[in-house]
Amino acid sequence: MAAEMSGGDLSRLRQLNALSVIKVLQGQPSLTLTEVAKRTGLSRASTEDVVRELLQKGWVAEAGATAGGVGRPARRYRFRADAGRVLGVDIGGHKIRAVIADLDGNVQHAARVTVTPAMGRLERLEAVDRAVAESLEGAGLTGGDVWASGVGTTGLVDGAGRVMLSEALPEWTGVDLAAHVRRLAPAPVLVENDSKLAALAECWRGVARYAKDMVFLLAGLRTGAGLVIDGKLHKGFGNASGEIGALPVLGWIRAQEHLSGEAGDVFAAAREGDKAALAAVRRYVKDLALGASALVLTLDPQMVVVGGGFSRSADVLIEPLRRELDRWCIRTPEVRMSALGDEAVVLGAVRLALDDVEERLLDGRSPLVSGL
């Protein structure tokens, strides 16, 4: 039974169907039309329609046929993860990372350039240029091959990809990162705060894959947060969500001061039972937990994920943190340490770029950005 629908209904439906076919093909070596129809719940005719369109647009390719029980072998189709590439960039105080990934999000080449927190704007942007150039070269590509770029940075970012406010990096407030990266790869550039991107990565490929509501804590030389609500990154009306550190009573401003000197040394000493080090870690965790409790009491999330540089010291951090959260929260969520570590932000940047590519598919636009 087929209902008559207007052109608008239909084209939206086709786009949704196209995306569900792609989602089904992603992560599978290949599928037959029958298998695609079964997994998407679409009719055979709709499936044929959608696959034909995706073949034309280059998102899907024919894979080798397999012999069926009787008759001619069924044609198989695969998602062309290699049809396009995205660029992910993480601009931090100590390192710049750039990666090239395929449309499944698998990293093809990763580059890393060492910087220092004291570096000025121009020097840091030059390091970005080098990291991006190295990642492109390593993958055998040029900037024109990139379908979309995602960029993570410390500080607050506006909707146009400009840094609105950065206290951690000198001369960083006001940098137009979108424009800068667009000069290296002319595809659309999405820029986002690093804690937000790490949150996105944890829900995509990290320990929060099955959590719809999640608070990500960046625990390191800076303390920050990223929120995923109802499966979506919560940016906030002015892109300034998760900024609980601005409230002095919640302790994040002073948190890392307790770990005087090299934080890594303090954690190592605490691990060996050094009393002064244990007390310092306890004071740090108390402050970290105060701000984290404000986030948890506000949102009542399913999970808290701790990432950032200090997440390497999970063994001495996680139990005290759980205890402190228990002290303040009405319902203490599951607390997990990030398994992505230093890669979280750049992976989140890749996810941000892939989201943009998929949105263009939904809009019916070609994934290839030609002539930009």
Place this chain on the structure above:
Amino acid sequence: MAAEMSGGDLSRLRQLNALSVIKVLQGQPSLTLTEVAKRTGLSRASTEDVVRELLQKGWVAEAGATAGGVGRPARRYRFRADAGRVLGVDIGGHKIRAVIADLDGNVQHAARVTVTPAMGRLERLEAVDRAVAESLEGAGLTGGDVWASGVGTTGLVDGAGRVMLSEALPEWTGVDLAAHVRRLAPAPVLVENDSKLAALAECWRGVARYAKDMVFLLAGLRTGAGLVIDGKLHKGFGNASGEIGALPVLGWIRAQEHLSGEAGDVFAAAREGDKAALAAVRRYVKDLALGASALVLTLDPQMVVVGGGFSRSADVLIEPLRRELDRWCIRTPEVRMSALGDEAVVLGAVRLALDDVEERLLDGRSPLVSGL
């Protein structure tokens, strides 16, 4: 051009179309099929299909026909807001409210029973029974005529309609409100925390109608919060969102202590320039703003709406509150006083019940709950 679709695709699409036709008819006296098709974007044939089904189910009725320019007059259709009724109940420390509303959410009859915070469980439930009975009687209905009930209460509520924790009311923890109200009206009963329902009401009929992200502050003898994120009430994983009051450093536990005696008197004295009263209001606002800033910094909402008993004193509250929020927040959202006042919670309860009725429509179930 019509695409072939599977039965599953189609029935979901029909339900979405039915809901969009109802949304278009709601709030209009009546529309012709041509008008419905134009406003929904559906084809003429789909519109006819959907309207026929809604006529059969009793959601839509024919209205008088209007003469067109030439030919026979076009038939007009109207949403049957009077086809069903929902019950809304607000169980507070000082008052129990019960209202009967039609499917547009217009209140048909409202009842109010005075109670005291010290009353025990049985006495308070008895007052609920009286308020519900009075509202039904006033509307000329019996419990069997109710399509769904929404109930608001202080305290934390679980997903099954039981009070998990109430510190404000004696013997209230553990009360199974859903079961109790179902005895009065056998339709589905939804129970929710009162601040959450007030937030819902503000986004539906209050000052936050155009805000997608909103924080509602209950400012009164108790302080509480309700959150609307991306247009939806954010309940939290364990239905415990917005409970920032649990964190002592955020000031909500002590906030109302500054208004010793009758808060209304303090506000009145402050209004007349009494210095001690002004200082007391200032201390109250400082504590209210501390917790509110934690919510705002977490979510970066578009708007903060202040409701509850104290919102009657907007003239002495709102400017100091704005100033305090400015002090702590990175981006101070628009601050508005509730225009719904004491009616917010019971209106939110009506909205909750209507949401349930609409969900049943989407599921393809009949709105009438027969034989329950």
